[in-house]
Amino acid sequence: MSRSSSGAAAAARSIASGETSAEQVVRDCLDRIREREPAVGAWQWLDEQHAIEQARACDRLRDAGGPCGPLHGVPVGIKDIVDTADMPTELGTVVHAGRRPASDAAVVWALRAAGAVILGKTVTTELATYSPGKTRNPLDATRTPGGSSSGSAAAVAAGMVPLALGTQTNGSVIRPAGFCGVHALKPTHGALTLEGVLRVSPSLDTVGFFGTSLEDLELVCGALGAFAPAQPLAAPPRLAFVRTPLWPRTEPALRAAFDEMLERLGGDCEEWELPAALEPAWDWHTTIMEAEMAFHLRAEWDRRHELSPSLQGQLARGRETSAFGYQRAQSGAQALRSALGEVFSVYDAIVTPGTFGVAPLGLESTGDPAFCTPWSLAGVPACNVPLLKSPEGLPIGLQLVGARGADMRLLRIASWLEGRVGP
Amino acid sequence: MSRSSSGAAAAARSIASGETSAEQVVRDCLDRIREREPAVGAWQWLDEQHAIEQARACDRLRDAGGPCGPLHGVPVGIKDIVDTADMPTELGTVVHAGRRPASDAAVVWALRAAGAVILGKTVTTELATYSPGKTRNPLDATRTPGGSSSGSAAAVAAGMVPLALGTQTNGSVIRPAGFCGVHALKPTHGALTLEGVLRVSPSLDTVGFFGTSLEDLELVCGALGAFAPAQPLAAPPRLAFVRTPLWPRTEPALRAAFDEMLERLGGDCEEWELPAALEPAWDWHTTIMEAEMAFHLRAEWDRRHELSPSLQGQLARGRETSAFGYQRAQSGAQALRSALGEVFSVYDAIVTPGTFGVAPLGLESTGDPAFCTPWSLAGVPACNVPLLKSPEGLPIGLQLVGARGADMRLLRIASWLEGRVGP
Numbered sequence: 103m104s105r106s107s108s109g110a111a112a113a114a115r116s117i118a119s120g121e122t123s124a125e126q127v128v129r130d131c132l133d134r135i136r137e138r139e140p141a142v143g144a145w146q147w148l149d150e151q152h153a154i155e156q157a158r159a160c161d162r163l164r165d166a167g168g169p170c171g172p173l174h175g176v177p178v179g180i181k182d183i184v185d186t187a188d189m190p191t192e193l194g195t196v197v198h199a200g201r202r203p204a205s206d207a208a209v210v211w212a213l214r215a216a217g218a219v220i221l222g223k224t225v226t227t228e229l230a231t232y233s234p235g236k237t238r239n240p241l242d243a244t245r246t247p248g249g250s251s252s253g254s255a256a257a258v259a260a261g262m263v264p265l266a267l268g269t270q271t272n273g274s275v276i277r278p279a280g281f282c283g284v285h286a287l288k289p290t291h292g293a294l295t296l297e298g299v300l301r302v303s304p305s306l307d308t309v310g311f312f313g314t315s316l317e318d319l320e321l322v323c324g325a326l327g328a329f330a331p332a333q334p335l336a337a338p339p340r341l342a343f344v345r346t347p348l349w350p351r352t353e354p355a356l357r358a359a360f361d362e363m364l365e366r367l368g369g370d371c372e373e374w375e376l377p378a379a380l381e382p383a384w385d386w387h388t389t390i391m392e393a394e395m396a397f398h399l400r401a402e403w404d405r406r407h408e409l410s411p412s413l414q415g416q417l418a419r420g421r422e423t424s425a426f427g428y429q430r431a432q433s434g435a436q437a438l439r440s441a442l443g444e445v446f447s448v449y450d451a452i453v454t455p456g457t458f459g460v461a462p463l464g465l466e467s468t469g470d471p472a473f474c475t476p477w478s479l480a481g482v483p484a485c486n487v488p489l490l491k492s493p494e495g496l497p498i499g500l501q502l503v504g505a506r507g508a509d510m511r512l513l514r515i516a517s518w519l520e521g522r523v524g525p
Numbered sequence: 526m527s528r529s530s531s532g533a534a535a536a537a538r539s540i541a542s543g544e545t546s547a548e549q550v551v552r553d554c555l556d557r558i559r560e561r562e563p564a565v566g567a568w569q570w571l572d573e574q575h576a577i578e579q580a581r582a583c584d585r586l587r588d589a590g591g592p593c594g595p596l597h598g599v600p601v602g603i604k605d606i607v608d609t610a611d612m613p614t615e616l617g618t619v620v621h622a623g624r625r626p627a628s629d630a631a632v633v634w635a636l637r638a639a640g641a642v643i644l645g646k647t648v649t650t651e652l653a654t655y656s657p658g659k660t661r662n663p664l665d666a667t668r669t670p671g672g673s674s675s676g677s678a679a680a681v682a683a684g685m686v687p688l689a690l691g692t693q694t695n696g697s698v699i700r701p702a703g704f705c706g707v708h709a710l711k712p713t714h715g716a717l718t719l720e721g722v723l724r725v726s727p728s729l730d731t732v733g734f735f736g737t738s739l740e741d742l743e744l745v746c747g748a749l750g751a752f753a754p755a756q757p758l759a760a761p762p763r764l765a766f767v768r769t770p771l772w773p774r775t776e777p778a779l780r781a782a783f784d785e786m787l788e789r790l791g792g793d794c795e796e797w798e799l800p801a802a803l804e805p806a807w808d809w810h811t812t813i814m815e816a817e818m819a820f821h822l823r824a825e826w827d828r829r830h831e832l833s834p835s836l837q838g839q840l841a842r843g844r845e846t847s848a849f850g851y852q853r854a855q856s857g858a859q860a861l862r863s864a865l866g867e868v869f870s871v872y873d874a875i876v877t878p879g880t881f882g883v884a885p886l887g888l889e890s891t892g893d894p895a896f897c898t899p900w901s902l903a904g905v906p907a908c909n910v911p912l913l914k915s916p917e918g919l920p921i922g923l924q925l926v927g928a929r930g931a932d933m934r935l936l937r938i939a940s941w942l943e944g945r946v947g948p
Contacts, residue, residue, distance in 0.1 A: 395850035395858075400849075425816035425851035426823075426844050433820075 109314030110176045111321045117164070117175040124160035124175025128153050128219055129218075131177050135262045141243050143236040144257035145335075146182040147189050148222030153177070157220040160391060172325040174217030179257045179266035181250075183224040183300035184232045184309075186210055192225040193252075193300050194235060197200020197405050203212050207298025208503035209267065209326070216325035216339040221263050224253030227468060229399060230269060230302050239281060240241035241496060245461040248278030249468030251312070255282040258312040265322060266312045271302050271391060272286035272478055273456075273471025275310035279486035280459035281469060285516075286312045287319045289509045291481030293328050295312045303394035305432070306387070306478050316517050320487075323510060332510035339515045341367065342374035344503075347381055348472055353459025355492040360455065363490065366523045371453060374445060376433050376476070378437050383476040389423060389431035390479070396420025419478070439506070446505035451515045456484075456499025460492045473501065487516045489524055532737030533599050533687040537866045539680040540587070541596040547583035551576050551642055554600050558685045566659040566805050567680035570612050571645030576600070579642040584747045595748040597640030602680045602689035604673075605646040606723035607732075609633055616723050617649040617658060617673075619827050630721025632690065632732050632749070639748035647676030648670030650891060652822060653725050654690060656833035658890050662704060664919060668884040672891030674735070681735040688745060689735045694725050694814060696755025696894025696903055698733035702909035703922020704884035704892060708939075709735045710742045711897075712932045714904030718752050726817035728855070729810070729901050739940050742908075746933060755933035761945075762873035762938045764790065765797035767926075770804055771781045771875060771895050776887040778839075778915040783878065786913065786923070794876060797833050797868060799899070803861050806899040812846060812854035813902070819843025861903045862929070869928035874938045877906025879907075879922025883915045896924065906932040910939045912947055 116122040120155060132150050140144060162173040185191050185203035192198050205211075210220060225235040227250035237252040238242040240260035247256040251268025255278030258266050268275045270288045279286030288310040296307055313319045323329045349357075364371055376383075396403070396417050403421075406414050445452070455473045462469050477484045483504045490498040502519065504512030540547040562568060571826050583598040600945050608614045608626035615621050628634075633643065641669065648658035650673035660675040662668040663683035670679040674691025678701030691698045694713045702709030711733040719730055738744045746752045766787060787794055799806075819826070819840050826844075829837050864865075868875070878896045885892050899908045906927045913921040927935030 338731040394852065397849050397852040421847070421849050424844070425846040425848050426820050428848035428851065429817065429820040 108264070110173070110318040111239050111315065113264055114176050114321060116313055118170065118475040124157035124219060124441055125154060128177050128221065131221060131263050132250065134260070134285065138260045138262060139238065142228055142238055142240045142256050144224055144253040144260065144261050146192065146223045146225045153219060153221050160217060160219060169217060171217035172321060174214060176218050176265060177263050178213055178218045179221050179224045179254050179263045179403060180210060181254050181266070181267060181268050181299060182226045184267060186223065188469040189220070190222050191223065194228045194230065195402070195409065196262055197402055197408050201296065205298065210298065213267070224251070224257055224266055226250050227252060228410055228413055230236055230271065230274060230300060231382060231395070231413050231416065232467055232468060233412060235467065238465065239461050241283060242410070242461065245463055245466050248281035248461060248466055249367060250274040251278050252468065254278050254285060254312050255286070258282070258284045258314060259483045264314050265318055268310050268312060269299060270308050270310055270474065270478060271306045271476030272387065275312070276456045276474045276484050276486050276499065276501055277469055277471050279312055279488070280456040280501070283488040283497030284312050284486070285488060286310060286486040287323070287509065287513065288478070288484045289323070289329065290483045290506050293509060294326065300310040301398040303391045303398070305390050305394060305435070308478070308481070316513050316520070320510065320513050323388065323513070329509045330507065332508070332514050335434060335514055335518055338370055339518055341371040342375055343371050344376060344452050344454040346446065346473065346476070348458070351458060352455060356455055356457070356459045356498050358488070359490040359492070359498050363523050365493060370522070374449065374452070377441060380441055380476070383438055383479055384472060386431035386434040387475045387479045389427055390435065392416050392420035392426045393423040394420070396423070424455050430444065435479050438476065438525040442480050442482055443505070452503040454501050454503060456486050456501035460496035460498060475501065477501070477503045482506050483512050485516050486514050487519055489520060495516060531584050531687070533596070533741040534738065536687055537548070537596060537744060541593065547580040547642060548577060550598055551580040551600050551644065554686050557683070560662065561685060562602060565663045565679050565683050566678040567647055567685060569615065569646045569648045569676060573774055575642050576642060578882040583640060583642060585620040588890070590594060594638060594640035595744060596636060597692065599641050599688060600644040600686050601636055601641045601675055602644050602647045602686045602849065603633060604689070604691050605649045605671070605676050606692060607633060607690060608721040609643060609646065612643070612646050614646065615799045617651045617653065618825070618832065620825055626721070628721065631718045631916065633721065634750050640677060642834055645946065647674070649673050649799055650675060651836055652825065653694065653697060653723060654836050654839065655891060656835060661743055661888065663886050664706060665884065668886055669704065669888055669891050671704035671884060673697040674701050676889065677735050678707060681705070681707045681737060687832050688741055689731050691735060692722060693731050693733055693897065693901060694729045695810065696897030698735070698834045699879045699897045699907050699909050699922065700892055700894050700913070700945055701734055703920065703924070706911040706920030707735050708739055708742055708910070708911060709733060710932065710936065711901070711907045712752070713906045715927050716932060723867050724821040726814045728813050728817060728858070731901070731904070733909070735881070739936050739943070743933065743936050744933050746936070747757070752932045753930065754906040755931070755937050758937055758941055761793055762941055763871065765872040765875050766794050767797055767799060767875050767877045768901070769799055769896065771881070774881060775878060779878055779880070779882045779921050782913040782915070786946050791945050793945070797872065799865060803864055803899070805857055806861055806902055809854035810898045810902045811859040812850055812912070813858065815839050815843035816846040819846070839942035849934055858902050861899065864926070865895060865903050865905055873927070874935060875926040877924050877926060879909050883919035896922065900924070900926045905929050906935050908935050908939050910942055912943060
């Protein structure tokens with residue numbers, strides 16, 4: 103894993119060695135936020151004093167020789183659909199304005215137990231679906247940061263916080279990471295518990311992370327104790343390039359960037375075609391997501407006049423879905439999982455776009471998640487590796503997809519890829 | 526566990542000691558079948574020569590000093606919805622007349638690996654649902670044996686085979702065991718794989734067993750290696766008597782038998798009432814079962830004019846079920862599981878009827894499974910303990926229900942109950 107001189111892992115090392123303090127790390131974040139937040143709008147809730155107090159408690163604990171976890175003093179941003187006992191959690195909708203959870207989500211509790219400073223709550227789209235929040239892309243304020251974990255991706259991309267938690271049901275981690283040019287991991291579905299996280303579509307909902315490097319992602323995965331450790335790669339990984347039927351709709355800049363990368367990879371990457379029988383994967387995902395949203399957001403349905411028209415439409419369609427169609431879609435998802443199980447007995451990882459190109463202009467839409475859909479449906483881990491750029495220097499989503507449960511190994515393969523085709 | 530001098534466990538012991546041969550045990554079964562089958566009609570397929578050849582192979586293996594499993598030479602009847610590579614598997618419907626599976630169901634393979642002789646295929650109702658097969662109650666040919674595992678229950682009750690495999694989706698093991706007066710276990714849902722078993726409603730479908738004693742059930746559970754062993758009880762178990770809202774509909778003979786048993790149990794059994802919030806359990810079960818049947822029997826739907834009107838009606842209703850209603854029902858099932866988890870932190874087992882009374886007269890219906898429904902929905906193990914009888918001497922279903930995963934412990938509690946209130 104390549105080492106970064108800034109970021110979460112570097113901060114953890116500097117705090118552990120006494121080179122800096124947790125308070126200093128947090129103050130550096132707050133300085134950067136003061137500078138960049140007016141243009142970016144990544145934060146839904148942030149109390150500087152509360153953040154500094156958490157950092158001071160970390161420093162006191164360290165000075166007293168107390169136990170210091172692997173994230174001791176590291177600031178983390180938390181998507182505002184994840185419960186925090188000491189901060190509001192408003193789920194991106196006026197329906198839940200002022201909502202104060204009684205307790206931390208399990209994953210927040212685990213981050214605190216590992217020593218993390220919960221810096222604040224990041225902007226989410228409406229109920230983690232498609233209607234955008236206030237966040238702008240830090241690389242170009244006229245463009246979307248992507249969604250639904252808009253604030254988490256933008257905050258890391260803007261250098262406001264080295265690590266942030268997001269969630270993905272369709273493309274809500276990998277897509278904004280692709281548009282903002284940060285590292286991100288959507289782990290294997292089910293690896294991290296959803297206790298205390300808004301349930302949108304539990305068959306798909308997955309907690310993930312944004313970081314400044316693969317090392318940051320490895321740090322947080324290791325700290326959470328939910329992932330099997332991976333050995334260093336003994337040999338170059340076998341990679342499969344998957345275009346998917348979406349390929350013709352990609353932007354020319356993406357196709358050029360991929361062509362160049364594939365040329366550099368040469369024999370290390372072969373093309374694999376999604377079997378035609380799996381092409382309904384996008385329909386299966388829609389069916390499952392809308393049906394489950396309709397059930398899990400049933401209380402919100404009662405206040406639907408306060409929801410966006412697009413979400414109302416999704417919920418209405420979900421309420422019309424038949425149990426037969428839902429089971430057919432779940433059965434299709436199972437077929438996709440089986441097929442990928444066979445792919446991953448031959449290849450170590452799939453290389454595929456994470457976005458159709460660069461972040462779209464405008465803030466009305468968070469962009470198309472379709473390149474993330476099959477991997478969300480399959481529940482396999484996916485990683486954004488920000489290696490590719492458009493001629494104007496805007497990031498393009500490069501997604502690496504691994505076998506179920508091989509999350510840490512996927513990070514190692516991403517590291518190999520960075521070494522192989524990085525600048 | 527009390528020891529029986531006949532039955533599967535006794536046969537296994539006699540064969541292991543050389544006191545008798547597998548061939549002799551099988552020939553005794555075949556003699557009994559020749560005598561009783563014309564009146565009972567428990568078997569869908571049975572080839573005497575094929576059974577004898579399996580038994581001879583067991584004897585040859587033993588004589589040669591080969592490895593002998595815990596069921597070595599023990600004859601087992603298999604419900605005709607469970608695939609067998611060497612026998613037809615017709616699923617109780619003309620739609621699948623003459624069907625020959627390519628391979629054994631996983632559980633059949635496991636029984637063979639443990640040494641069992643697969644004696645033949647037992648009668649099932651139509652696609653393991655409600656429309657009866659030819660089987661009559663061996664204790665009174667004018668009465669139903671119950672269903673859907675009609676042949677398996679009747680074959681054991683008639684002494685034709687000491688052990689038989691059935692399946693339960695609603696009350697298809699516990700109800701026929703109750704009506705036929707045999708021991709039976711419906712294990713924890715998911716403990717035994719359904720690979721090669723007709724899928725009716727996978728959220729509910731469970732493979733179970735009928736035997737001549739608790740010892741027989743313990744033997745087969747141990748042989749399959751899917752159940753945690755249980756220590757002998759250190760103290761009398763704490764029992765909860767649950768009437769359920771069905772109690773007023775029970776027959777007077779059942780109420781009298783339960784009253785007498787509860788009086789004998791005295792302080793060892795307290796009454797526990799199903800919380801009102803769980804009373805929709807029967808509706809949740811219907812919703813899940815019909816929705817899943819509609820999907821998993823979709824190929825049969827295309828030939829629905831060959832199905833019974835009642836099954837056509839179930840499938841039609843299942844096709845109309847909404848994904849919303851299906852998820853609400855699954856969520857209710859989860860609430861039931863949680864509530865039972867709490868019950869089983871206080872009590873070791875639930876005592877409740879398994880039937881409304883004795884086996885109903887007539888063969889048009891297999892009787893009402895409602896007393897089994899909540900435990901099938903919860904996926905907890907349930908056991909029929911044939912201790913209770915009507916004044917005319919017909920068996921009455923006495924069901925013992927245990928905590929998820931505590932299948933072997935449930936058998937020990939049943940054994941304690943037999944000692945405490947048995948004849």
